[in-house]
Amino acid sequence: MDPALKSSEKRLSREALIARRGEARRRGMSVVQCHGCFDLVHPGHIRHLQHAAKQGDILLVSITADAEMRKGHGRPLFPQELRAENLAALDCVDWVFVNPHATAEELLEEVRPDAYIKGREYESNNDPRFRAERSAVERHGGRVVFSSGDVVFSSTALIAEMEQQADPFHARMKQLVEAHGLTPDRLEPIIASFSGARVVVVGEVITDTYVMCDRPEVAGESPVMALRPLEQRSYDGGAAVIARHLAALGARPVLVTALPRTTEAEALRRRLEGEGIETIWIEGEGPMLEKQRFLVGAQKVMKLDLVRPITLDAARHERFIAMAAEASEGCDAGIIADFGNGLLTAGTLGRLCAKVRKRVRVLAGDVSGRRSLLTHMRDMDLVCPTESELRDAVRDFDDSLNAVVWRLLQTIGGRRAFVTMGADGLIAFERTPEGDGATGWASRLRGEHVPALAGHALDPLGCGDALLATATLTLAVLDDAPRTLAAAALLGSVAAGAEASRLGNVAVSSHDLRTGVRRLGDSRLTVTTVRPEVRMVV
Numbered sequence: 001m002d003p004a005l006k007s008s009e010k011r012l013s014r015e016a017l018i019a020r021r022g023e024a025r026r027r028g029m030s031v032v033q034c035h036g037c038f039d040l041v042h043p044g045h046i047r048h049l050q051h052a053a054k055q056g057d058i059l060l061v062s063i064t065a066d067a068e069m070r071k072g073h074g075r076p077l078f079p080q081e082l083r084a085e086n087l088a089a090l091d092c093v094d095w096v097f098v099n100p101h102a103t104a105e106e107l108l109e110e111v112r113p114d115a116y117i118k119g120r121e122y123e124s125n126n127d128p129r130f131r132a133e134r135s136a137v138e139r140h141g142g143r144v145v146f147s148s149g150d151v152v153f154s155s156t157a158l159i160a161e162m163e164q165q166a167d168p169f170h171a172r173m174k175q176l177v178e179a180h181g182l183t184p185d186r187l188e189p190i191i192a193s194f195s196g197a198r199v200v201v202v203g204e205v206i207t208d209t210y211v212m213c214d215r216p217e218v219a220g221e222s223p224v225m226a227l228r229p230l231e232q233r234s235y236d237g238g239a240a241v242i243a244r245h246l247a248a249l250g251a252r253p254v255l256v257t258a259l260p261r262t263t264e265a266e267a268l269r270r271r272l273e274g275e276g277i278e279t280i281w282i283e284g285e286g287p288m289l290e291k292q293r294f295l296v297g298a299q300k301v302m303k304l305d306l307v308r309p310i311t312l313d314a315a316r317h318e319r320f321i322a323m324a325a326e327a328s329e330g331c332d333a334g335i336i337a338d339f340g341n342g343l344l345t346a347g348t349l350g351r352l353c354a355k356v357r358k359r360v361r362v363l364a365g366d367v368s369g370r371r372s373l374l375t376h377m378r379d380m381d382l383v384c385p386t387e388s389e390l391r392d393a394v395r396d397f398d399d400s401l402n403a404v405v406w407r408l409l410q411t412i413g414g415r416r417a418f419v420t421m422g423a424d425g426l427i428a429f430e431r432t433p434e435g436d437g438a439t440g441w442a443s444r445l446r447g448e449h450v451p452a453l454a455g456h457a458l459d460p461l462g463c464g465d466a467l468l469a470t471a472t473l474t475l476a477v478l479d480d481a482p483r484t485l486a487a488a489a490l491l492g493s494v495a496a497g498a499e500a501s502r503l504g505n506v507a508v509s510s511h512d513l514r515t516g517v518r519r520l521g522d523s524r525l526t527v528t529t530v531r532p533e534v535r536m537v538v
Contacts, residue, residue, distance in 0.1 A: 009097045010094060010096050010426070011084050011097075014110075019112065019144075024058055028046045031059075031060055031114055032052050032053065032056035032059050032114065032116075032243060032257045033059075033111060033116050034049060034061050034062070034065070035063070037069060037076065038061070039078055039340065040081070043101065044405060047147075048147050049092050049249075051117070052092075053093070055352045056114055056115055059093050061095070063080060063084060063096070063099065064102075065080050065098050066079055084096045096216075100272055102129075104133050105129075105136050105535050110144060112141075112325065115142060116134070116142060116145070116146075117147055118130070118146055119400070120403075121403070136139065142448045142461065145273040154243035156169055162313070171522055175296045180486040180487070182262055182520075184354070184517045186513075187491065189511050189512055190474060190487060191249070191326070191517070194250040194251055194473045195497065195510075196250070196252060197250070197251050197476055198254075199334045199476070200254050200256060200328045200333075200335070200356065201237030201253055201254070201255070201256070202335070202336045202344075203248070203257060203338065203339060203344070204341045204344075205268065205288070205289065206339060206341075207236070207291070208234065208505050209233070209291070209293070210292075210293050211292055212232070213227040213228055213229050213294055215296055215297070227294055227301070229304070236268060236272070236505065237411040237461075237465075238289070239339075240257075241254065242337055242465045242468060243277045244507040245470070245495070247275045247276045247471035248508060249473060250510050254277070254279075255278070256281070256320075256324045258310050258312065259282075259475055260285065260287060264287075269281075280323055282312070282319060284311075284312065285310075288339055291303065291305050292306060294459075295380060307341055316336075317345070317347075325359065330359075331525070332360065332476045334357075334359070334477040335364050335365065335366075335468060336352060336365045337368075338373050339368045339369065340369040341455070342417050346373055347375040349373050349375050350394075364468060366468045367383075367389055367393075369389075371468075376392070379414070380415065381416060382416045382488075384419075384468045385420070386421070387419055387420070391468050393408065394407050400481055402445060409431055414431045416475075416488075420463075420467065421454050424451075426449075426492075427448070429447045430445065430485045431444065458502060459499065460500055461504070461505060465499075466492075468492070470488075471488040474491050475490040491513060494516035494520070495512070495513060521528045
């Protein structure tokens, strides 16, 4: 690439492109080609093009001409001249060409690139248009390279959201609400039906302690940070806060866990009982599990895990499984939470899932940390991992999110996965009835993207627990109604947004949910009937 090449010199006619390709071949320089619409160049495109540029000496980006765009009404958003200009302004791009054909097949026959770069999702794509493009490349000795599976949203989805983005409850939410009829008058009865639902929660209890500190200083004896604690607050976390969310939402939870015989554990049981939570426990050794977070203002500066793995002998593991199974009798739903602290081993978790599965209508699970056992959570109606937890579990860091979710659900025999992505919200995936025999992602999985619903995320701790509790209750009371997936994802996201706006593990109540869904129905925000496409692309 010539760094002195001006943007205008990168935009080529067909004749100039063929001439430059011939010159590059004579000079022994390799040419790499990418092709697409590039209507809105987003971070995923940048990563894709930067990756492509590293595969050869010259990067050619061809774009679909306006006349051949098939992206729906009003597209392209930007005319081909501006799209070409935007791409030419990127340092990693050497040549830009506006392709007059519907696909890149004819151009590939003429250019004969040394490498043709496509997104990872095309690796298992049977689209005849791509097969023809691949054949054209490989027929002339070129290679097709699939770039990494970075998770971003398609230009179509981003454009639709940007058109009316007013606040965190922006156009995408209005589209989701309208597409599924999830207006406040539909959602509030669902929330009301949570009342009295019986849910068993199985997992470790963790004390989450926040230590509020004065501003940090550099210690005199060595260049290390010095903190002076001013105040300390403790919250019941882990499986305990999942049970507290359920109780605050109106359900009747029973918590099955391991606790030491200490005054702190007894105080915990009394607190939970006061909130309407029945606690069944097996005695564990050592102190209560505790995680301390040191804050300066609202900023966390250090975390200290005072956690010693829970160790139960074989007989107590068997007794624990039996206790959980007995507590599950007559329950509407079960939640199994693995926080990676030893209570749930690989052998225990599989048998525990099987026992509870037989006794509840809806079974959900979640994990936390790299020591957790997501792939052992068998026969789940719902799992709620973060993207990093998901990829760690299946050891796949390159494929598209669709492919990784499908692999997990196939492994565990699961039905749904709500994959959380921090500030990008979540994508709720559900296997379709014909999914096992299908070859394309569109027929294997259906998905709904829900943006993050916190205008300012004060503290992300506990958001996943609030999501899990609320989504599980929604699945339990709706009993597979047509809008179940969207309703569970939406209400779970509202709960997570409410939790993120608070410091510490504070239970989300039914009042919080009703307040959130009423904001979704705010008439001041314009409703659009355009439903954006949600795909994982680069």
